[in-house]
Amino acid sequence: MAFSFFSSQKQNENLTLLVDIGSASVGAALVLIEKGKTPLIIASAREDISFQEALVSSKFLIAMNHAFDKVLKTLQEKTKTTGVPQNVFCTLSSPWFILKTRDLHVSRDEEFEVTEKNLEEFINEDIVKLKEELKDTLPPQDVRIIEKKIIHIKLNGYEIKNPYKQKTSRMELSVTIGVSSGKVIQSIEQKINNFFHARTVHFGAFPVAAFSAIRDMFPQRRIFSFLISPARPPMYPALKMTCS
Numbered sequence: 001m002a003f004s005f006f007s008s009q010k011q012n013e014n015l016t017l018l019v020d021i022g023s024a025s026v027g028a029a030l031v032l033i034e035k036g037k038t039p040l041i042i043a044s045a046r047e048d049i050s051f052q053e054a055l056v057s058s059k060f061l062i063a064m065n066h067a068f069d070k071v072l073k074t075l076q077e078k079t080k081t082t083g084v085p086q087n088v089f090c091t092l093s094s095p096w097f098i099l100k101t102r103d104l105h106v107s108r109d110e111e112f113e114v115t116e117k118n119l120e121e122f123i124n125e126d127i128v129k130l131k132e133e134l135k136d137t138l139p140p141q142d143v144r145i146i147e148k149k150i151i152h153i154k155l156n157g158y159e160i161k162n163p164y165k166q167k168t169s170r171m172e173l174s175v176t177i178g179v180s181s182g183k184v185i186q187s188i189e190q191k192i193n194n195f196f197h198a199r200t201v202h203f204g205a206f207p208v209a210a211f212s213a214i215r216d217m218f219p220q221r222r223i224f225s226f227l228i229s230p231a232r233p234p235m236y237p238a239l240k241m242t243c244s
Contacts, residue, residue, distance in 0.1 A: 091205065
C-alpha cells in the first residue's frame with residue numbers, strides 16, 4: 001500500500017488557508033480562527049513569480065504554479081502539528097481576473113415580489129451577455145464566475161437596503177461581477193488539493209476583498225482611498241486568458 005501523507009492527518013475546523021495569487025508573487029497563510037478570539041496567523045509564505053520578458057499566458061501560468069508549489073510546501077510542514085485546514089479562501093489579482101460593474105434595469109407592467117431567486121435569475125441573464133462581450137479575451141466556455149455582489153439596488157427609483165419580499169414594477173441593480181479562466185481556477189484547485197485535499201476552495205477578486213475589509217474596519221467612513229503600487233509593467237492587465 002502506498003504511503004499517504006494525509007492518512008495520519010485530520011482536518012482542523014478552526015484552521016483556514018488564505019491564498020493570494022498576485023501579478024508578481026504568490027502568498028498564503030495558515031490562520032487559526034476561533035469564535036470569540038482574535039485570528040492567529042500560524043505561518044505564512046510568499047514567493048515571487050519569475051519575471052516574463054515576453055508575456056505568454058501558458059508560460060505565466062506555469063511560473064505562477066511553480067511559485068505556488070513552493071509556498072504550499074512551506075506551509076505543509078506546519079500542518080504536521082496543526083492538522084490540515086478545513087477552509088480555503090483564494091483571492092486573485094490582475095491579470096488573473098476581470099472585474100466588471102454591471103447596471104441592470106428590470107421593468108414590468110405588473111408588480112412582482114423581489115426574491116433571492118429572481119435576483120439571481122436577473123444577474124445570470126446578464127452574465128450570459130457578459131460572456132459574449134468578453135469572448136475576444138476569454139472564450140465563453142472557459143469563463144468561471146468568482147465574484148457576484150450587488151452594490152446597490154433601487155425599487156421604483158428609491159434605494160433600499162433590504163429589497164426582499166418587497167413589491168415593485170421597476171428595479172435597478174448595480175452588480176460587481178468577477179470573472180476568471182476556468183483553466184486557471186482548476187489549476188489552483190488542483191495544486192491546493194495536492195497538498196491539503198480541500199473539499200472546496202472559495203475564490204474572490206482581491207479589490208472586492210480589500211474594499212470589504214477596509215469598510216468593516218472603518219464603518220464610520222463613507223469614502224475610501226486605495227494606494228495601488230504597480231508590480232508589473234502596463235502590459236500585464238491586457239493579458240488574454242487563453243491558457244492551454
